[in-house]
Each structure stands twice: as C-alpha cells, then as structure tokens.
Amino acid sequence: MVAELSPELIAEVERAAKLLATQSNICILTGAGISAESGIPTFRDKQTGLWENYQAEDLATPTAFEQDPKLVWSWYQWRRALVHEKKPNPAHIALAKWQHAAKKGQQRITLVTQNVDDLHEQAGSSATHLHGHLWRNRCHDCGSPVTQDTEAPSGSKDARFDDELITCAQCGGYIRPDIVWFGEALPVQAWQTAEEAAANCDVFMSIGTSSLVYPAASLAHLAQQNGAKLIEINPNPTPNTMVDITLAEKAGVVMPLLVQQITT
The missing domain is CATH 3.40.50.1220 (TPP-binding domain)
Structure with a gap:
C-alpha cells in the first residue's frame, strides 16, 4: 500500500x-x-434504473413527500436496498x-x-x-419515532423493502425515513x-x-x-x-x- x-x-x-x-x-x-x-452512490451521482428521470434534490424534501408520499417512500426503500449489502x-x-x-x-x-x-x-x-439515519423511521406529522419491520440495519437478513406506505399508530400520519431533508433543520x-x-x-x-x-x-x-x-x-x-x-x-x-x- x-x-x-x-x-x-x-x-x-x-x-x-x-x-x-x-x-x-x-x-x-x-x-x-x-x-x-x-x-454507496452520492447525491451528485446520476440516478439509475426506475429513478433515472428524477433528481435526488427533488425527492428529498418535505414538500415532495407531502405531494407524493408513495413516490418518496418508494425511492428511499430503493436506496435502502442499494445500501443494504454495502460493507x-x-x-x-x-x-x-x-x-x-x-x-x-x-x-x-x-x-x-x-x-x-x-x-x-x-x-x-x-x-x-x-443528517439522520437511513435505517430509522419517524412520523412525518407528529415526529414520533417508529419501529417497523421495514427498519433493520444494513446487512440484516430481516431487512424488507416493501414500498407500501405505513401510517403512524399515534396520529395516523405517514411514516418517513428519519433523515434531514433539504429545507429542514x-x-x-x-x-x-x-x-x-x-x-x-x-x-x-x-x-x-x-x-x-x-x-x-x-x-x-x-x-x-x-x-x-x-x-x-x-x-x-x-x-x-x-x-x-x-x-x-x-x-x-x-x-x-x-x-x-x-x-x-
């Protein structure tokens, strides 16, 4: 070396x-x-596969999630699948x-x-x-941390990447990744x-x-x-x-x- x-x-x-x-x-x-x-791809890298027509900066925002939560959640599940086996x-x-x-x-x-x-x-x-944790989730509306079976450390055999939306047991809001998006503190x-x-x-x-x-x-x-x-x-x-x-x-x-x- x-x-x-x-x-x-x-x-x-x-x-x-x-x-x-x-x-x-x-x-x-x-x-x-x-x-x-x-x-692990960076935000500067071009999106691939189903997401090649999207800009990462346009998906990682509160507004994007509020307008189309399924789209943003699906993208993050795709990212989790990409990161899952990285060492x-x-x-x-x-x-x-x-x-x-x-x-x-x-x-x-x-x-x-x-x-x-x-x-x-x-x-x-x-x-x-x-900037938060890819493998953690929280409610977008009330902020409550949420433990779901979609949440698992990378490399875990229990990790799942279903793109179905999950709702908060506390307030009924949609669950999102516990990540700091553009425009958030x-x-x-x-x-x-x-x-x-x-x-x-x-x-x-x-x-x-x-x-x-x-x-x-x-x-x-x-x-x-x-x-x-x-x-x-x-x-x-x-x-x-x-x-x-x-x-x-x-x-x-x-x-x-x-x-x-x-x-x-």
Missing part, C-alpha cells in the same frame, strides 16, 4: 500522524466520499480502530458524519449523525455535539467532504478560530489556504496508514 503512494504524500501522512499523536482532542467529520468508497471499507475500519485505541489512552475522538448509512457503526465506531443535539467538539478540538479532520460546503465549512472555521489545526483527506482537496495538511488521496488508502502510525 505504501509503495502506491508518492514520497510527497507519505511525508504528509507522517506529518499528520505526528501531529495527531500528540494532541488530546480530535474532531473528525466524514462525508459522502468515505461512503462512496464502499459503493465498511478500510477507512471506516481504521477510524474504529483509532477510536478504540483512544479510549485506552488520553485522546478524545469525536466522530461526526454527514452520511445517513451505518457503515461507521458496522465497523465498530460511535458516530454523531448530522439539523437535529439540535447532534449539531450541538458537533459544534462543541469542533470548538474544543486540537485538530479538526474532514474526510471525504469539502471544507467549503456547509456544515463542514462552519465547523472547520469554528475549530480554526479556536486554535485547531485542520487536516483534509480528499482525492479532490479544497482549493483554499485554510487547511494545514492536505492528504489528496482516498480515505481507504490513507487512513489505515495514518492510524497505524498513530496507534503504534
């Missing part, structure tokens, strides 16, 4: 590892890029290894993700989800956790997400304003001078090497 990396990138990985190994509080934000390495990649596994090692030492690692899949959890990590507790971690960290890492796109941008700025160093892992790095260390490579390539150096 090391032989595939350029000498310049190896040197930057070593520099990042030395920095991270000496700091107490680390805040990590992951985005669509890390899940894409496990084969954590080396980046997810390396992050989990680092989190577990940190618990035995003096480091505090807060992992925040913009992804709605459960690949971090499958790998063994504890993560704060800013981020969950208060998750955002508070992310802000506190960013404000108090020594190093802020963004993995698979641009440091120019919100909420990543606001968290990175908050960390920097409070004296933190910024590390970005992204094949297409952010074109600005805000980041202190840029590792321009896939997370699945860089993270195992980085974590190995930190934890040994």
Whole structure:
C-alpha cells in the first residue's frame, strides 16, 4: 500500500500522524466520499434504473413527500436496498480502530458524519449523525419515532423493502425515513455535539467532504478560530489556504496508514 503512494504524500501522512499523536482532542467529520468508497452512490451521482428521470434534490424534501408520499417512500426503500449489502471499507475500519485505541489512552475522538448509512457503526465506531439515519423511521406529522419491520440495519437478513406506505399508530400520519431533508433543520443535539467538539478540538479532520460546503465549512472555521489545526483527506482537496495538511488521496488508502502510525 505504501509503495502506491508518492514520497510527497507519505511525508504528509507522517506529518499528520505526528501531529495527531500528540494532541488530546480530535474532531473528525466524514462525508459522502468515505461512503462512496464502499459503493454507496452520492447525491451528485446520476440516478439509475426506475429513478433515472428524477433528481435526488427533488425527492428529498418535505414538500415532495407531502405531494407524493408513495413516490418518496418508494425511492428511499430503493436506496435502502442499494445500501443494504454495502460493507465498511478500510477507512471506516481504521477510524474504529483509532477510536478504540483512544479510549485506552488520553485522546478524545469525536466522530461526526454527514452520511445517513451505518457503515461507521458496522465497523465498530460511535458516530454523531448530522443528517439522520437511513435505517430509522419517524412520523412525518407528529415526529414520533417508529419501529417497523421495514427498519433493520444494513446487512440484516430481516431487512424488507416493501414500498407500501405505513401510517403512524399515534396520529395516523405517514411514516418517513428519519433523515434531514433539504429545507429542514439539523437535529439540535447532534449539531450541538458537533459544534462543541469542533470548538474544543486540537485538530479538526474532514474526510471525504469539502471544507467549503456547509456544515463542514462552519465547523472547520469554528475549530480554526479556536486554535485547531485542520487536516483534509480528499482525492479532490479544497482549493483554499485554510487547511494545514492536505492528504489528496482516498480515505481507504490513507487512513489505515495514518492510524497505524498513530496507534503504534
């Protein structure tokens, strides 16, 4: 693996590892890029199959669900079927290894993700989800969390992908995925956790997400304003001078090497 990396990138990985190994509080934000390495399509990818004539941005909204709940629910059941058999990649596994090692030492690692899949959890990590959970449901009208037999972790043999609408036992409203749609506010507790971690960290890492796109941008700025160093892992790095260390490579390539150096 090391032989595939350029000498310049190896040197930057070593520099990042030395920095991270000496700091107490680390805040990590992951985005669509890390899940894409496990084969999960991003919102920027073109829809396929029955959904090729739809834009993801036009389906993931409260208005779309209110106008045609069956259409939106069917699309999410299709997405669940796509994600169902996806597995954590080396980046997810390396992050989990680092989190577990940190618990035995003096480091505090807060992992925040913009992804709605459960690949971090499958790998063994504890993560704060800013955009909700693909495998959870709630009532669109009253907000009550709902446990249905359609709800199961990815990889579970019990997962079902029926597209029949489900109604809430509390109010009769339609059940929807527990995901933050366009136009909706981020969950208060998750955002508070992310802000506190960013404000108090020594190093802020963004993995698979641009440091120019919100909420990543606001968290990175908050960390920097409070004296933190910024590390970005992204094949297409952010074109600005805000980041202190840029590792321009896939997370699945860089993270195992980085974590190995930190934890040994």
